[in-house]
Amino acid sequence: MTAPGPTAALPAIPKLATGIAGFDFIAQGGLPAGRTTLVSGTAGSAKTVFAAQFLAEGVRRHGDSGVFVTFEEAADDIRRNMESLHWPIAAWEAAGRWAFVDASPVAGDDGPIAGDFDLGGLLARIENAVRRTGARRVSLDSVATVFARFADHATVRAELLRITQALRTMGVTSVITAERTQEYGDIARFGVEEFVTDNVVILRNVLEGERRRRTIEILKFRGAPHGKGEYPFTIIPGEGLVVIPLSAIELQQHSSDVRITSGNPELDRMCGGGFFRDSIILVSGATGTGKTLMTAEFLNAGVASGERCLVFAFEESREQLMRNARGWGVDFRSAEAAGLLRLSCEYPEVMGLEDHLIRLKSEIDAFAPQRIAVDSLSALERISSPRGFREFVIGLTSFVKHRQVAGLFTSTTPSLLGGDSVTDAHISSITDSIILLRYVEIFGEMRRGATVLKMRGSMHEKQIREFTIDGTGMHIGRAFSNVQGILAGRPRQLSASELDRLGTLFADE
Amino acid sequence: MAERDGEGALRPPVVLQLFVTGQTPRSLRALANLRRICDARLPGRYELRVVDVLERPQVAEEARVLATPTLIRLSPQPSRRVIGDLSDERRVVDGLELDGAVGTTHPSFP
């Protein structure tokens, strides 16, 4: 809302999209364009990766050339270190899209200080590199080393300020990295924040128990909006930083303790009373293990309580879904007629993942359901790159979570249990409940087993229960006893002395 | 330009390279100080090359110069550097080992 007068809002500073996954989302567009942003972090907090990735994504995605001013590591070391991230920096240099200003210390470069000095040499070299490449992005990593090399800190501060001003007249968007010694203390050493005050981003690498938790926080953008608080991120080999746009606080809190039924009373009991109202539930299992049935019962339960339910199906047509549901005693047709159920079926191949996400979001907005189901995430995984799928999952689950809708997602991925990829890490942090369905071979017969692997905020049963499927749905029965290897679907009976080991199977819960 | 030292061997001139940023007061000061020092200690035995980093940033890049003024003794090797407007003569002389290069028994100027 704008109105004339002293309270009229000034136009916000435009943003430059960095291209770093998730960051532009929490930064509401990107970094303030044409300005300098301070990125401060403790040792090992990935500042250099951030600074390099800012340039790399510029070259890769936006056709922006970049200049990397390195104070700490030699240019050669950076080229080598970034190889694991699959950035062909040497090729970009040859093509004039990337230039290093190597300001790292080399023996013999420094000498005694015999009078007043400035850093005009550095600035002239930076300007030269910017001109040669036509760069729009500049990274300086990290200024702490400059303070170490030149004892006259007052001069260094004044000169670094002059450099940031010159970068602004050059019209480039820049990132300056700085060191800090504490995760929750001063912004940076040497008072760097005094001359780069306008825009500050903090990278943290906090030790929690035995695990490292990386977070990024936009402390401030002067004259521009941004997401507040810490957001988790991870570093993917071959990708770089990936920021997950759900604040850590949101992840840990429930907005409600209200329970809803899964549609299966036994499953509810296994979950300690049902799912939470606003939870994200992941059902994982091989084809045919009963995921779609579980989805149908979940939706049915919603309809029965008068809730609006929306299902996105990517593996079966409307007719198939309706028919299968009827086979389990679930009547989708009437539910649809009553306006409580909407079936949205689409083959994955008809459009790209970004378009799928847009479509899903707009259908959720339009139908305003209380429950949604996606069957299955794996069908979408097949049609995209790992990076694209990751962004899709993050985008969709964040969207659903913010709307406080119960979301059930099915998947065939076997390793969604704390693996290395961010999707796994993200899914495990964003999902509230994980249910595994598996085939189990017992005495030469194929049986089905279900277990609740995770149920955030509640006690849940840890046993693996056998279940059957018939014309009236899913029936969960007795727990398998003394069976190991159910998760891999290859059970073998335990001898008594191995019983103890069963307990360790779900120890992290 | 070469002179003979006490043992009659030829002494090559001292080659100095001064990096400055344009014609700031600091640059002019450094140049004036440098000439004064050299005329006093290396009369007729020095060669001065001035590089303006504004005009030739590529030369500054190759020499890895960050601060200006930076004075580099190119010859005799190994090269040595000092930084600043050279108002601290003692540091200039010690840092570039001008006494040693000169090989003189003259007393140092304060």
Place this chain on the structure above:
Amino acid sequence: MDTSPLTPTAPPAPTEGVDWRAVVDALDAHVAVVAGDGRIVAVNEAWRRFALDNGDARAGLPGPNYLDVCRVSADEGIVEAMAALDGLWAVLRGERPDFEFEYPCHSPTEQRWFLMRVLPLPGAPGRAVVSHTNITTRRRALLDAIATREADTRAEAARRDSARLAQLAEEHASEHTAQAYGLDRDAARRAQLLAEMEPAYLALLDLAVEQRAYRVEYATTDRLRQLADAMGAARARARDVVELHRAALRHRAAVGSEGRAEAYLEEGRLLLLQLMGQVLTYYRDQALG
């Protein structure tokens, strides 16, 4: 009427159920069969209609000698007719396997181009098939493509000129650094003075171009010297002179035809050189004085 196919290389087509005469009449090419002595022995519908439209009442009737027709036109000095005559004759006598020829034939209302083809009539030695096809559209497209390419080349040349001048003008590789250290204090004042000089330079540029077109002489040297003195007094750098020139060019290159733009580019170069020389003289006099 011989109903053999027109092209000698095609295999004999089955004529069962096909009325080849109707086919030939349906072609929009004007087709005629000419005998060894030049007599027109047959024409298709398109030829007949074309001749009628062009006022020849006898068109289509056997008799008129095509060679005579061509010879008459040739006598009237129409070069194309002579070439057509030669070609037709050569094919009729078996000296050439075929003959092809593009020529203009403009109507009072529009420009038209045609392609004439002569082929021996297979199975009828000494006879030939003559066809004329209207290729106006194709030719116009070709002319347009050539014109566009030439225009692009000119525009590209202008761009390169401008870029080269800009390069020449660059004094400092490091204007931002210079500015950061307060070494460019004159900039604002200079910019203002140059803005004031622009109309004078523009006027000189206009005069230079006019001189080129109209064979008149203007006493521009004095005015140039005055301009140069003013620039020297303002301590203009080479870059400033070039910037003044570029700004003026931008004004003039935006309007008018390509020919005009090119004139401005060429005359401008000379004028720029003269001005630069005068400014140099100013500074030299200052230095020596």
